[in-house]
Amino acid sequence: MTSETLPAALAGIRDDFLALDEPERLQLLLEFSRELPELPAHYAEHPELTERVAECQSPVFIAVEVSADDTVAMHAVAPAEAPTTRGFASILVQGLSGLRAAEVLAVPGDFPQTLGLTRAVSPLRIxxxxxxxxRAQRQVRARLDAR
Incomplete structure (x- = not known):
């Protein structure tokens, strides 16, 4: 996968990881875990509006919004005691939010494997x-179909 096939935000994140040695990649993932934005109040007060990501061992919940101009906003919550999972959620929140719906839908499914972390973290976490x-892509499709 080349940078041209990824939206700039995700390509930049991936390139940042690949520019580092493996131990430093884990540090960068931990930095991302500390940067996960808080859930907006309307999701924090109504957790039933979020979707549990069953593929995650830790309790991770996401919600995706698509505005009238097709701009995507992704929100996620993950426990602080699961920094790897929280870091992955933060990467996606930061990398997908602000993109157009079509750009989010075009992100290759193997993006997580391209970050250079497959030897540093368990396959289950990837x-x-x-x-x-x-799930984020499925929610984008559902929001577009509901129009």
Whole structure:
């Protein structure tokens, strides 16, 4: 996968990871875990509006909004005691939010495997991030279909 096939935000994140040695990649993932934005109040007060990501061992919930101009906003909540999972959620929130719906839908499903973390974290955690991406894309499709 080349940078040209990814939206700029995700390509930049991926390139940042690949520019580092493996131990430093884990540090960057931890930095992302600390940068996960809080859920907006309307989701925090109504958790039933979020979707549990069953592929994650830790309780991760996401919600995706698509505005009238097709701009996507992704929100996620993940426990602080699961920094790897929280880091993956933060990468997707930061990388997908602000994109057009079509750009989100075009993100390759193997994006999580391209971050250079497959030897540093368990396959189950990579599968969890893949699950977050797939569910986010499914929610985008559902929002577009509901119009």
């Amino acid at each position: 599968a969890g991030m893949t699950g977050m991406l797939m």
